[in-house]
Amino acid sequence: MIKIVKRDQPSRAIFFLTPILAIFLTLVAGGLIFYILGFKPFEALKFFFIVPIADKYGFSELLLKATPLCLIAIGLSFCFKSNNWNIGAEGQLTFGAIVSGGVALLFYEQEGFYILPIVILAGAIGGMLYASIPAILKTYFNTNEILVSLMLVYVSKLILDYLVVGPWSNPEGFNFPETRQFSDSARLPLLFEGLRIHAGIFLALAAVVISWFVFYKTYLGFQMKVSGFSLKTAKYAGYKGKKMIILVFLISGACAGLAGVGEITGPIGQLHREVSPDYGFTAIIVAFLGRLHPVGIIFASLVVAITYLGAETAQIFMQIPKYTGQVFQGMILFFLLASDYLLFFKFKFIGSKK
Amino acid sequence: MNTNLKISNVTKIYPGCVANDNVSLEFNSGKIYALLGENGAGKSTLVKILSGVIIPDEGKIYLNENDLKLNSPLDAKKNDIGMVFQHFNLFETLSVFENLIIDSDEERESLREKIDSIMRKYNFSIDLDIPVLSLSAGQKQKVEIIRCLIRNPKVLIMDEPTSVLTEQETSELFLSLKKFSEEGILIIYITHKLKEVMELCDEVAVMRRGKLVSVSEIKNENIESLANKMVGQNLKTIKKKKEKTSSDQLINIINLNFISEDPFETNLSDINFSVNRGECLGIAGISGNGQSELFQVLSGEIISDKNSIEFNKNYIGDLNPQERREYLMAFSPEDRLEQAAIPQMAIFENVALNNFKSSNFFNNGLINENKIKEHSKKIISDFNVNTDNIELKSQFLSGGNLQKLIIGRELITSPDLLICFNPTWGLDVGAINYIHETLIKINEQNKSIILISTDTDELLKLSDKISVIHKGKLSKIMNADEVTSEKLGILMGGGN
Numbered sequence: 001m002i003k004i005v006k007r008d009q010p011s012r013a014i015f016f017l018t019p020i021l022a023i024f025l026t027l028v029a030g031g032l033i034f035y036i037l038g039f040k041p042f043e044a045l046k047f048f049f050i051v052p053i054a055d056k057y058g059f060s061e062l063l064l065k066a067t068p069l070c071l072i073a074i075g076l077s078f079c080f081k082s083n084n085w086n087i088g089a090e091g092q093l094t095f096g097a098i099v100s101g102g103v104a105l106l107f108y109e110q111e112g113f114y115i116l117p118i119v120i121l122a123g124a125i126g127g128m129l130y131a132s133i134p135a136i137l138k139t140y141f142n143t144n145e146i147l148v149s150l151m152l153v154y155v156s157k158l159i160l161d162y163l164v165v166g167p168w169s170n171p172e173g174f175n176f177p178e179t180r181q182f183s184d185s186a187r188l189p190l191l192f193e194g195l196r197i198h199a200g201i202f203l204a205l206a207a208v209v210i211s212w213f214v215f216y217k218t219y220l221g222f223q224m225k226v227s228g229f230s231l232k233t234a235k236y237a238g239y240k241g242k243k244m245i246i247l248v249f250l251i252s253g254a255c256a257g258l259a260g261v262g263e264i265t266g267p268i269g270q271l272h273r274e275v276s277p278d279y280g281f282t283a284i285i286v287a288f289l290g291r292l293h294p295v296g297i298i299f300a301s302l303v304v305a306i307t308y309l310g311a312e313t314a315q316i317f318m319q320i321p322k323y324t325g326q327v328f329q330g331m332i333l334f335f336l337l338a339s340d341y342l343l344f345f346k347f348k349f350i351g352s353k354k
Numbered sequence: 355m356n357t358n359l360k361i362s363n364v365t366k367i368y369p370g371c372v373a374n375d376n377v378s379l380e381f382n383s384g385k386i387y388a389l390l391g392e393n394g395a396g397k398s399t400l401v402k403i404l405s406g407v408i409i410p411d412e413g414k415i416y417l418n419e420n421d422l423k424l425n426s427p428l429d430a431k432k433n434d435i436g437m438v439f440q441h442f443n444l445f446e447t448l449s450v451f452e453n454l455i456i457d458s459d460e461e462r463e464s465l466r467e468k469i470d471s472i473m474r475k476y477n478f479s480i481d482l483d484i485p486v487l488s489l490s491a492g493q494k495q496k497v498e499i500i501r502c503l504i505r506n507p508k509v510l511i512m513d514e515p516t517s518v519l520t521e522q523e524t525s526e527l528f529l530s531l532k533k534f535s536e537e538g539i540l541i542i543y544i545t546h547k548l549k550e551v552m553e554l555c556d557e558v559a560v561m562r563r564g565k566l567v568s569v570s571e572i573k574n575e576n577i578e579s580l581a582n583k584m585v586g587q588n589l590k591t592i593k594k595k596k597e598k599t600s601s602d603q604l605i606n607i608i609n610l611n612f613i614s615e616d617p618f619e620t621n622l623s624d625i626n627f628s629v630n631r632g633e634c635l636g637i638a639g640i641s642g643n644g645q646s647e648l649f650q651v652l653s654g655e656i657i658s659d660k661n662s663i664e665f666n667k668n669y670i671g672d673l674n675p676q677e678r679r680e681y682l683m684a685f686s687p688e689d690r691l692e693q694a695a696i697p698q699m700a701i702f703e704n705v706a707l708n709n710f711k712s713s714n715f716f717n718n719g720l721i722n723e724n725k726i727k728e729h730s731k732k733i734i735s736d737f738n739v740n741t742d743n744i745e746l747k748s749q750f751l752s753g754g755n756l757q758k759l760i761i762g763r764e765l766i767t768s769p770d771l772l773i774c775f776n777p778t779w780g781l782d783v784g785a786i787n788y789i790h791e792t793l794i795k796i797n798e799q800n801k802s803i804i805l806i807s808t809d810t811d812e813l814l815k816l817s818d819k820i821s822v823i824h825k826g827k828l829s830k831i832m833n834a835d836e837v838t839s840e841k842l843g844i845l846m847g848g849g850n
């Protein structure tokens with residue numbers, strides 16, 4: 001007989017093992033879905049998870065997708081660690097892209113080493129401005145940041161839509177909904193000839209290092225940790241709760257904004273309607289799969305990035321809709337939440353006594 | 355038919371506290387029994403055992419000589435034990451009728467008839483088809499009672515039922531309870547309100563610190579005698595030397611008011627008091643009368659009008675706890691595990707929660723871990739915390755050791771005033787004595803204490819002056835020498 005028993009305390013080992021269990025269960029369930037759809041499960045999974053990254057180009061693509069996911073997830077981990085539920089990173093990414101894109105367009109046909117830093121900074125500020133809206137509404141008007149940040153995503157996408165169709169659209173673009181191409185000085189440099197991986201990856205790595213330092217070495221990190229465990233304790237210790245809420249939202253907005261910059265000044269090189277395939281939402285899964293730990297988030301972003309690539313490969317070779325990628329992302333989160341049950345409970349095998 | 359309920363040698367031990375210590379009681383139908391005791395006396399534990407929520411470590415329950423195995427609330431229901439909790443368990447958006455039938459498998463039509471006849475019989479008038487949220491507290495309670503009555507219970511347990519009722523609703527409830535009793539239902543009434551016991555009950559069992567203190571008939575008791583039993587005689591093992599305290603005023607609270615937006619909190623009205631240097635002011639009261647709110651207002655978790663708190667000749671009502679610490683105040687909240695400390699964090703991290711500037715725990719925004727650890731070691735040795743590993747997560751400390759750590763953390767900055775809220779709640783005797791000695795020592799060093807506590811023994815032992823909080827209002831401040839536990843008991847229950 002199996003009995004479920006509450007653990008005396010959440011297990012540390014299980015804490016880091018459950019993400020791996022979740023990925024394993026996702027593969028099993030994914031294989032099952034492929035089987036039901038009439039594909040050979042192992043072959044399908046191979047197309048999904050192995051073929052896309054089997055060559056140099058594929059690996060570069062993996063890093064390209066993982067970069068924004070990692071960057072946004074790092075930013076989100078500041079919010080989530082301190083009990084602030086910013087789920088509007090997609091909007092902050094979009095708005096960051098709008099602001100930095102606008103600045104890049106100002107420098108249209110100009111060259112100069114100073115342009116790129118200004119464009120990058122503009123993106124971070126754009127993201128911060130956009131994240132400050134839910135933060136300020138939460139601190140001063142007691143609104144729910146989940147709703148506000150989520151709804152602002154759609155606002156930002158509509159603003160982008162308006163800009164690329166209307167005032168910012170390329171005059172020589174035959175009415176395509178896109179802006180002019182940015183000048184080379186406003187583009188993040190490519191790392192290797194022929195591959196799309198660009199210098200944005202350094203922004204993500206810098207974010208990882210800085211966040212690790214902030215989480216574990218600074219007073220801010222300590223306050224975030226305390227607030228994450230108990231808001232009552234944070235209040236009792238006298239932490240300035242409002243200031244911290246705004247700060248973590250700004251950090252998270254800046255990261256999302258930078259991810260937006262990476263997208264438009266890296267592979268795309270202009271603003272158009274679809275600057276992000278929902279990186280901002282997927283990064284929420286990445287943040288939790290990585291256990292809000294900087295190193296964990298690196299691995300999680302790589303795993304989740306494969307689902308984007310796999311979906312494309314599977315569409316090309318097996319005619320499976322690319323939305324399967326989202327199914328896999330959903331399953332990862334689903335199984336992660338489910339296996340979190342093991343954090344607090346354990347199974348006990350009891351021999352039948354009677 | 356007569357019902358006989360017997361509790362035999364029931365013991366329930368929680369880590370660091372014996373909630374029920376070998377309790378034996380016998381009840382017979384036809385009478386209304388009161389189970390009386392202060393908060394933490396163990397009456398809730400006993401009731402939860404009777405209703406199957408908690409399984410006792412030792413002891414047995416017999417209903418009409420049958421040994422009951424109460425492993426879940428369902429078992430209690432099956433054995434005709436009905437329970438009305440202090441907080442209602444109703445679905446607010448469902449209708450009264452839906453709430454009543456939700457755990458029943460009888461047919462709807464026959465149930466409706468049954469409910470109608472119960473309501474006629476006991477003169478309840480509630481519209482069955484309106485949602486529960488539009489009912490008053492008294493009506494909601496009636497719905498809970500009807501839900502028990504549907505099952506024809508032999509025993510009906512009421513846990514502090516009048517805490518949410520108006521006077522009018524209370525007397526209606528008493529009439530119904532008397533009627534049930536006449537019908538042969540055994541009624542156990544849990545309360546700390548002495549007046550109600552006198553008015554309603556036939557027999558009273560008093561509990562204190564997990565033990566059954568006495569069982570007696572109401573006609574042999576009066577409010578004073580019950581108060582005395584409930585609160586206990588002063589055990590003056592540790593005696594505070596009553597010296598002449600100074601007249602040097604340290605803190606002065608002036609017309610302090612707090613109106614909460616949360617309906618479950620208590621508003622504070624017109625709080626005025628002052629504490630001199632070297633003095634301990636005790637604030638007694640039954641929990642839920644505004645103690646938690648008062649503590650938060652004093653600690654700065656709730657910010658009030660700047661001029662309402664004068665400390666050491668500074669007005670500090672608008673400062674947060676961290677800022678107040680710089681003026682040499684210190685705070686020990688009631689809830690050790692959810693507020694005063696974070697169980698999942700290491701001991702030294704918990705020490706860093708008291709960020710007193712000159713402790714230099716954080717320099718230029720960076721954590722100065724060496725400093726914190728050095729400090730933590732000092733606290734552990736100075737305050738007898740029974741561990742030498744400051745990296746240990748604080749959840750592994752016993753309640754007593756954790757409280758020593760918290761008090762140590764607060765006192766290591768040599769504050770002028772320590773405000774503590776139930777500092778010994780749930781601790782074992784050794785730890786209680788240690789904390790009491792520490793508090794007395796603080797006073798001897800000419801530093802002051804505000805002690806908010808629901809433990810009257812503790813207050814009488816440690817305080818120089820005592821006031822009672824009732825429904826968010828303070829009684830006049832009395833000298834501790836002139837106060838008796840009877841008098842406190844009466845004031846705590848809202849008497850004069």
